[in-house]
Amino acid sequence: MPELPEVETIYLGLERLIKGKRFESVTFDVQKSFPNSYNEVDQFMINATVIGIQRRGKALLIELNSNYSLIVHLRMTGQLVYEGKEIRFGGGHPSSSLLNSLPDKSTRVVVTFTDGSKLYFNDQRKFGWMRLYPTSQINSLPFFAKLGPDPLDNLFTWQDLRQRLQKRTQSSIKSVLLDQGVVSGVGNIYADESLWGAQIHPATKVQALKIRDYKALYASLVSVLRLSIEKGGSTDRNYVNAEGKKGNYLEIAKVFRKEGQPCPRCGTEIIKIRFAGRGTHLCPRCQKVKTA
């Protein structure tokens, strides 16, 4: 669920809220959520200062001045929430937030900074993780080494998209869009939304796509991702940003979670099917399967 726009929103929040802060202590409940040893945490995290934050695909990198970086992947239900003098939870805090008080029962890691502020890593399903790695090794970690380009990179063009998709001509377009090695950051929500925008059926084989399809898909993907960032991302179930607030993109989504409602383009009822093992939303009239 946290896809590119959600992780970008968290990134923007962390940039403002924790950059320059120094770690005082760290506690965690299950090793799976934070697999480093106590020794590594003591040596490379405690008393280290946050010097930079990056997003790469759906992952966050928090760079420390100890030559280590903290990598965070939220997977399905992860949250990274800040609490400090600017932001408090509970105690009658008026809330567009999903959160009442922290920590809660899904809190896996609590990081405390020297100014008393805290960063909570919550993860209901425990698929997500955060982990310290030497900064110099990050680019060679398998996850990052094979990561495709960011679709919002200024240098990324429709020709790049076409060239990368065309390495997978036998596959369906939706499966390929979800492959982080082809393009990074796209998940189930924005795959469905961008394919609707480009009027391409998710099951269409890449080999059946024409030049105009690549151009349309590129334009659609970029605009959907940008629009969602403006809206603070999508809150489907439990996504919140670094301030604990929900995103608003789903209010203006065209097909995702809109089954039974009219297609904004042609009025036909949006359907939900199961495709490539996932819930897939589309307009059966605007998005026909094309064959080569």
Next chain:
DNA sequence: CACTTGACCTGTCCGC
């Protein structure tokens, strides 16, 4: 080798 399916988890919702 390319692609698809199952496992990892927990909470929610639906039907009986």
Next chain:
DNA sequence: TGCGGACAGGTCAAGT
């Protein structure tokens, strides 16, 4: 009300 099962969907390992 309680219970079993389907479902949610990111990534990697295992299977076809």
